[in-house]
Amino acid sequence: MKKRAVTVAALSLSLLLSGCSSSDSKGNAETVNLLNVSYDPTRELYEDINTAFAKEWKQETGQNVKIQQSHGGSGKQGRAVIDGLPADVVTLALAYDIDEVAKNRHLIDKGWADEYADHSSPYTSTIVFLVRKGNPKNIQDWDDLVKSDVSVITPNPKTSGGARWNYLAAWGYAAKKYDNDKLKIENFMKQLYGNVQVLDSGARASTTTFTERGIGDVLISWENEAYLSLDELGHDNYEIVTPSMSILAEPPVAVVDKNAKHKGTEKVAEAYLDFLYTKEGQKIAAENYYRPRDKEILKDYQKQFPKIDMLTIRDFGDWNKAQAEHFSDGGTFDKIYTTN
Amino acid sequence: MVISLDSSKQSVKADPTSLKEPRIVRIALTTLSLLFLFIFLVMPLAVIFISALRKGLDVYVASITESDALSAIQLTLLVAVIAVPLNTLFGIIAAWCITKFNFKGRNLLITIIDLPFAVSPVIAGLVFILVFGAQGLFGEWFLNHDFPIVFALPGILLASLFVTVPFVARELIPLMQAQGTQEEEASVSLGANGFQTFWHVTLPNIKWGLLYGVILCNARVMGEFGAVSVVSGHVRGLTNTMPLHIEVLYNEYQFTAAFAVASLMSLLAILTIIIKNIIEWKTAHR
Numbered sequence: 001m002k003k004r005a006v007t008v009a010a011l012s013l014s015l016l017l018s019g020c021s022s023s024d025s026k027g028n029a030e031t032v033n034l035l036n037v038s039y040d041p042t043r044e045l046y047e048d049i050n051t052a053f054a055k056e057w058k059q060e061t062g063q064n065v066k067i068q069q070s071h072g073g074s075g076k077q078g079r080a081v082i083d084g085l086p087a088d089v090v091t092l093a094l095a096y097d098i099d100e101v102a103k104n105r106h107l108i109d110k111g112w113a114d115e116y117a118d119h120s121s122p123y124t125s126t127i128v129f130l131v132r133k134g135n136p137k138n139i140q141d142w143d144d145l146v147k148s149d150v151s152v153i154t155p156n157p158k159t160s161g162g163a164r165w166n167y168l169a170a171w172g173y174a175a176k177k178y179d180n181d182k183l184k185i186e187n188f189m190k191q192l193y194g195n196v197q198v199l200d201s202g203a204r205a206s207t208t209t210f211t212e213r214g215i216g217d218v219l220i221s222w223e224n225e226a227y228l229s230l231d232e233l234g235h236d237n238y239e240i241v242t243p244s245m246s247i248l249a250e251p252p253v254a255v256v257d258k259n260a261k262h263k264g265t266e267k268v269a270e271a272y273l274d275f276l277y278t279k280e281g282q283k284i285a286a287e288n289y290y291r292p293r294d295k296e297i298l299k300d301y302q303k304q305f306p307k308i309d310m311l312t313i314r315d316f317g318d319w320n321k322a323q324a325e326h327f328s329d330g331g332t333f334d335k336i337y338t339t340n
Numbered sequence: 341m342v343i344s345l346d347s348s349k350q351s352v353k354a355d356p357t358s359l360k361e362p363r364i365v366r367i368a369l370t371t372l373s374l375l376f377l378f379i380f381l382v383m384p385l386a387v388i389f390i391s392a393l394r395k396g397l398d399v400y401v402a403s404i405t406e407s408d409a410l411s412a413i414q415l416t417l418l419v420a421v422i423a424v425p426l427n428t429l430f431g432i433i434a435a436w437c438i439t440k441f442n443f444k445g446r447n448l449l450i451t452i453i454d455l456p457f458a459v460s461p462v463i464a465g466l467v468f469i470l471v472f473g474a475q476g477l478f479g480e481w482f483l484n485h486d487f488p489i490v491f492a493l494p495g496i497l498l499a500s501l502f503v504t505v506p507f508v509a510r511e512l513i514p515l516m517q518a519q520g521t522q523e524e525e526a527s528v529s530l531g532a533n534g535f536q537t538f539w540h541v542t543l544p545n546i547k548w549g550l551l552y553g554v555i556l557c558n559a560r561v562m563g564e565f566g567a568v569s570v571v572s573g574h575v576r577g578l579t580n581t582m583p584l585h586i587e588v589l590y591n592e593y594q595f596t597a598a599f600a601v602a603s604l605m606s607l608l609a610i611l612t613i614i615i616k617n618i619i620e621w622k623t624a625h626r
Contacts, residue, residue, distance in 0.1 A: 035575060043592055070574045071588075084474030084483055085491040085573040105474060204591050232593040 031064040032268055037087035039074035039161060039251070040204040041225045045288040046091070052284060053275045057268065065268055073202040074161030075100075081107065081256060088260045088269045091253045093161025093203075095119070096319035098254050105258065112254040121250035122276035123290035126308060127169040129241040130210065130219040130226045137217045141243045142173040145218060146191040153198055153216035155206045157327050162203035162249075164327060166220045169247040171326070172311040176245065190336040211238070222249065227289035227304070248310040388606055391599035403589075403597035404604055408577045412585035412601070415496070419581065420561045423500045428554050431508025436542070438509075439516035440524060453509050456502055464502050465570025468495055491573030496581065499567035504557045511553030512546055519545055548623040552616060559612045563605065 038046060050067040057065045070077065070085065074093035081087045082104045092098055095113060102108035113120050131139050137150050145152055155163035170192055171185060178184035197216050200206040203225060210219040211233050218241075219226070226240050253273050260266040275281045282292040286301040298305065316322040326332045361369075393400055403409060434453055438446055456464065472489035473479045482489050489495045523545070527537040543550075565583040572579045580588060582605055589598035 040591070068575050068578055070576070071591075072574055080491065080573055082475065083469050083490065084472075084479055084488060085575075086483075086488065105480075208591070228593075 030062075031066050032265060034065060034067045034088045034265060034268060034272060035070065035086060036067055036089050036091060036272075037070045037077050037081055037085060038091040039077060039093040040071055040202050041162070041222055041228070042091060042251075043069070043071050044228065045224075045285065045290060048284045048288060049276065049281060052280055053272055056275065056280075057271065063268075065272075067272070073159055075159060086259050086263070087256045088263065088265050089253060089255050089273060091251065093249075093251050094164060094319060095121075095250070095252045095313070096164075096323050097161060098252055099319065101256070102254075107256050107258045108254050109257045113252065115254065116273060117277060118293050119250055119252065120254060121252045121293075122273070122281065123251070123285040123292055125223045125249045125251070125290055126246045126310060127166050127220060127243075127249065128223045128226050128246065129243060130221050130229060130238050131217065131241055133237055133239060135239060135241065139218050139241055142170055142192075142245070143177075145170075145195060145220075146188060148195075150195055150218065151197045151216045152192065152195045152218055152220065153200075153206050153210045154196055154220040155203050156199045156201055157333055159201045160203055160206075161251075162222055162225075163206075164322075165222070165247055165249045167326065167333065168313070168316060168322060169243075169245075169311070170220075171332075172247055172315065173243070173245045186332060186336055189332070193337050223291070223305075224289035242306050242308055245309045245311070248312045250313065385606060388599055388603050391595065392603040394599075395596045399596055400600045400603075403594075403600040406597070408580070409585060409597075409601055411577045412580045412582050413604070415493075415580070416562050416582040418493075419497055419500050420558055422497055423504060423561045424554060424558045427501060427504050427557050428508050428550070430505065431510075431512060431553060431557075432550065434509045435512035435516055435546075436538070438513055440521050440542075450513070453506050456505050461499075461503055461564065461566030462570055465499050465567040468498055468502075468567075468571050472498075490571045491575070491579060493579070495571040496568050496579065499571045500561050500564055503564050503567050504560045507557035507560060508550065508553035511549050511556070515546055515549040516542075548619055551619050555612055555616050555619070559609060562608060 036046060036050075046067075046069055050069070054065050054067065057063060070080075070087075072080075074097045077085075078090070078092060078097035078101050081090060081101050090098055090101060090108075098108065098112065102110065102112055109115075116122065129139060129145075131137070137144070137147075139145065139150065144150060154166050157163040157167045167189075171189060174185040174188040178188065198206070198209050200209055203222060206219060207221065207225055207229055210216050211229055221229075223240075226238075230238055230240065253276065255266065255269045255273060257266070260269045276285070277293070279294065279297065282294040282297045286292045286297055286304070289304065291305050292298050292301070313319060313322065316325075324331065404413075434449065437443075438450060469490055470476050471478065472482065472495065474483055479489070487494075489498070523541050524537050527541045528534075532540070563583060564581075565587075568581055569584055569587075572581065572584055574580060574584060574588070576585075576588060582601060586598050586601050586605070589595075589601065
């Protein structure tokens with residue numbers, strides 16, 4: 001009896017192990033593995049990109065490439081790469097998070113932001129509002145979010161990259177409206193965040209709060225995430241409202257030079273990021289509701305992407321400056337949120 | 341009154357005080373606990389299976405045989421197959437030391453074994469990142485030798501081992517304490533060596549308690565989320581265990597698939613409980 005149990009255990013263990021090794025040996029021959037560490041809302045985008053790129057790479061070089069994905073909050077993902085997650089490329093929500101990776105262990109060479117065109121962000125997005133069908137609270141612009149009877153859902157800018165874009169877009173609107181009067185801007189932001197009912201830790205969690213749990217009148221969201229919610233959860237339940245002014249969200253990409261060098265994947269990693277800028281890559285981005293950089297393809301999808309007056313991060317200096325001023329301890333967010 | 345006296349005569353073992361309660365209290369308490377069980381256990385379990393099968397059996401089968409799901413199942417089983425025997429071995433050794441010998445630091449050892457119960461799994465995971473992460477004490481060395489600990493199988497194993505250390509030991513210590521050392525002393529005095537004493541005297545006495553501990557340990561290894569989530573790195577098809585894979589699916593709006601994998605885990609849990617009950621029954625009817 002006992003002997004049999006031991007044999008069964010040994011057998012199943014060897015089966016498990018052989019299962020692993022067989023998939024490995026299949027890989028070693030010609031397949032190169034690439035790990036793309038990305039942020040939350042890009043899951044669907046990179047699923048499509050990876051299939052298309054693998055096909056193209058195979059045609060060009062005859063080599064099989066298997067791209068593995070890891071998704072999570074942008075800041076958390078950057079942290080994991082610093083702590084040793086062996087990413088070949090990072091595709092995060094904002095430049096600040098890649099800067100952090102670059103600062104540690106010489107993972108990414110300096111000047112990564114100029115390595116690729118358009119500040120190394122091949123696609124962009126912007127911040128819009130998702131409201132319930134029929135827009136019962138008649139929300140049209142940022143002004144409407146500070147009304148006392150409106151409940152707002154947005155993630156926490158301390159932990160979420162997307163939330164920082166939301167915050168800066170609102171700030172930019174207030175700055176224009178109050179002609180840069182800091183006191184009035186802070187007052188506006190205080191009212192806005194006073195209306196926030198749930199402050200989730202990440203963009204996807206906020207979407208789930210708004211859609212699945214049915215909390216809030218308006219979700220401040222990435223444009224791509226808002227479109228995805230419509231697709232996944234029904235056009236009958238929600239609609240998108242575009243504010244008069246927003247911010248150009250530029251999610252950047254970079255090769256993690258140290259890891260790629262160590263694994264010998266530099267070439268394919270660079271080709272992978274280059275692919276994002278090709279016509280095909282840009283088209284896939286547009287199909288996944290990211291605004292393509294390529295003007296022609298943007299034109300093809302112009303119905304989907306209404307023209308908005310957009311600020312950029314350069315209007316706030318750069319990410320280091322914005323981070324220090326608004327999101328680090330004692331920044332404006334602490335000021336407007338804790339004194340509620 | 342008369343009835344309750346009668347029944348207390350019949351079953352001496354039953355707690356007599358409970359039978360003195362008025363009938364209405366008994367009914368109310370029973371209803372309450374049944375209601376609680378229904379709302380907090382039966383209903384959620386039913387919801388899992390209903391949601392999993394909502395789109396039909398085809399979708400169900402497809403979601404648990406999809407390659408990322410399969411590799412998550414494989415990883416979870418692999419971790420269990422390695423972690424459970426190791427912690428069983430450690431649990432027996434620790435319980436044996438603590439109950440059969442008197443030594444300095446014995447209480448300290450008991451406290452340390454309990455530590456994983458007291459520490460939040462997330463903190464346990466973070467500790468491994470701090471020690472074995474690339475910026476940790478040994479991280480860079482391991483990375484340079486192409487033997488990554490965190491964000492790979494070894495890290496997931498370590499985290500699972502840490503969280504489940506107490507299960508077997510905690511199950512055995514009270515049992516072995518109650519049994520005392522007389523039988524072992526007799527065995528040794530009759531000339532048996534340490535291993536013979538353990539194999540022929542101690543082990544048969546503790547085998548049911550041991551199995552019980554192993555089952556609990558196994559259930560926790562498979563279900564652990566917090567600690568594993570911190571050290572996994574969430575690479576799909578590579579370092580996602582079943583609980584992590586469920587979260588990924590849920591966040592991707594793939595609710596049916598998420599519940600399908602969740603139902604598979606629930607089945608494993610139910611199976612565990614059944615085995616546990618058989619063991620309890622066997623213990624009682626030995």
